[in-house]
Amino acid sequence: MLTLEEELLSVEIDILHRLVNYPLDLNAMAVVTNLYRASQRLKAKMEQEILSKYNLSFTAFSILYDLWIWDSKETRELAVSAGVTVATISSIANTLEKKELCKREVDPRDRRLVKLILTEKGRAVIEELYPKFNKGEKEIVEGLSEEEQKVLTRLLRRLIRKMEGNE
Amino acid sequence: MLTLEEELLSVEIDILHRLVNYPLDLNAMAVVTNLYRASQRLKAKMEQEILSKYNLSFTAFSILYDLWIWDSKETRELAVSAGVTVATISSIANTLEKKELCKREVDPRDRRLVKLILTEKGRAVIEELYPKFNKGEKEIVEGLSEEEQKVLTRLLRRLIRKMEGNE
DNA sequence: TTATAATCATTAGGTTTCAAACGATTAAAA
DNA sequence: TTTTAATCGTTTGAAACCTAATGATTATAA
Numbered sequence: 074m075l076t077l078e079e080e081l082l083s084v085e086i087d088i089l090h091r092l093v094n095y096p097l098d099l100n101a102m103a104v105v106t107n108l109y110r111a112s113q114r115l116k117a118k119m120e121q122e123i124l125s126k127y128n129l130s131f132t133a134f135s136i137l138y139d140l141w142i143w144d145s146k147e148t149r150e151l152a153v154s155a156g157v158t159v160a161t162i163s164s165i166a167n168t169l170e171k172k173e174l175c176k177r178e179v180d181p182r183d184r185r186l187v188k189l190i191l192t193e194k195g196r197a198v199i200e201e202l203y204p205k206f207n208k209g210e211k212e213i214v215e216g217l218s219e220e221e222q223k224v225l226t227r228l229l230r231r232l233i234r235k236m237e238g239n240e
Numbered sequence: 241m242l243t244l245e246e247e248l249l250s251v252e253i254d255i256l257h258r259l260v261n262y263p264l265d266l267n268a269m270a271v272v273t274n275l276y277r278a279s280q281r282l283k284a285k286m287e288q289e290i291l292s293k294y295n296l297s298f299t300a301f302s303i304l305y306d307l308w309i310w311d312s313k314e315t316r317e318l319a320v321s322a323g324v325t326v327a328t329i330s331s332i333a334n335t336l337e338k339k340e341l342c343k344r345e346v347d348p349r350d351r352r353l354v355k356l357i358l359t360e361k362g363r364a365v366i367e368e369l370y371p372k373f374n375k376g377e378k379e380i381v382e383g384l385s386e387e388e389q390k391v392l393t394r395l396l397r398r399l400i401r402k403m404e405g406n407e
Numbered sequence: 408t409t410a411t412a413a414t415c416a417t418t419a420g421g422t423t424t425c426a427a428a429c430g431a432t433t434a435a436a437a
Numbered sequence: 438t439t440t441t442a443a444t445c446g447t448t449t450g451a452a453a454c455c456t457a458a459t460g461a462t463t464a465t466a467a
Contacts, residue, residue, distance in 0.1 A: 130455095149446090159447090160448085163448085164448095187446060
């Protein structure tokens with residue numbers, strides 16, 4: 074499986090330029106394409122190899138993880154952290170509540186706000202699950218040196234900050 | 241918005257280690273977390289700022305793009321390229337066919353195989369759309385130098401190859 | 408040739424996901 | 438105080454997405 078510049082022969086690149094009649098930024102194209110593809114693979118790998126045994130989606134897992142670290146968290150914060158809308162968090166919270174992995178709690182001082190809280194069962198699940206998840210993470214990056222991993226993380230963070238508008 | 245090591249104070253990291261009673265790979269965790277988050281932001285940005293005007297999902301766009309470059313492509317190949325299952329491609333092909341942006345064609349030599357082909361209307365859409373999409377890609381990476389973009393692309397490709405199992 | 412197995416795409420059923428509409432609550436203004 | 442506006446989370450409806458089941462076609466074996 075090749076990717077972009079390897080996959081796109083110079084002929085196709087010429088066609089692209091001619092068709093759009095406009096100087097394309099091929100480096101930007103390569104970064105974005107490979108970033109998206111890497112993330113798709115990563116998600117698929119984790120869901121198939123690890124999360125499927127627990128019947129959890131990637132987002133559901135990341136919510137449980139956040140609740141594990143922070144004990145409880147408001148739905149808005151969870152949405153930002155998981156990169157989905159609040160509506161999605163609400164939907165997944167329904168699923169997690171049905172499984173008794175978390176519960177909701179309304180803020181008494183501002184009754185518009187809702188927190189999610191990890192249940193004991195939820196805690197047991199994430200504590201059993203997380204080491205396996207981290208092992209999967211390790212496998213993914215094991216082809217890179219420690220230095221390369223740090224460079225990659227740093228570059229990705231700069232992209233994230235850029236897209237979140239707080240540079 | 242901070243990410244991982246900035247967000248996770250050393251206290252929390254200690255808690256993590258104690259809870260799982262197992263040495264975690266924090267570098268791997270940082271790479272994976274930031275990779276996934278960057279991709280989520282990227283997808284959201286593109287869908288909101290560019291693709292929504294055309295009523296196209298990110299995956300639908302990537303199918304049109306592939307068909308534009310390669311004229312026609314089998315559903316299985318499209319699935320690999322887009323990082324989704326063949327079932328999803330089939331479903332999106334239904335949507336795209338309804339909009340008359342592509343059509344199906346059965347391979348006469350092996351009638352199990354199905355190709356998607358771009359229609360004239362589909363071609364017009366992708367040719368109008370792609371320059372805008374590339375402009376969005378450019379915005380995302382403009383905080384990185386050309387050298388940094390190339391390093392990022394190279395590291396991401398190595399992760400992809402690793403996950404696809406052909407190292 | 409005929410039966411069996413393998414390989415495709417599609418369909419079925421269910422969860423995730425989003426935007427938009429809604430209802431409840433709080434804040435601001437008159 | 439009463440009205441208006443802003444801010445929450447949830448629901449709704451539709452598309453995307455997955456796994457598993459199905460149907461159609463081709464390849465292999467008996």
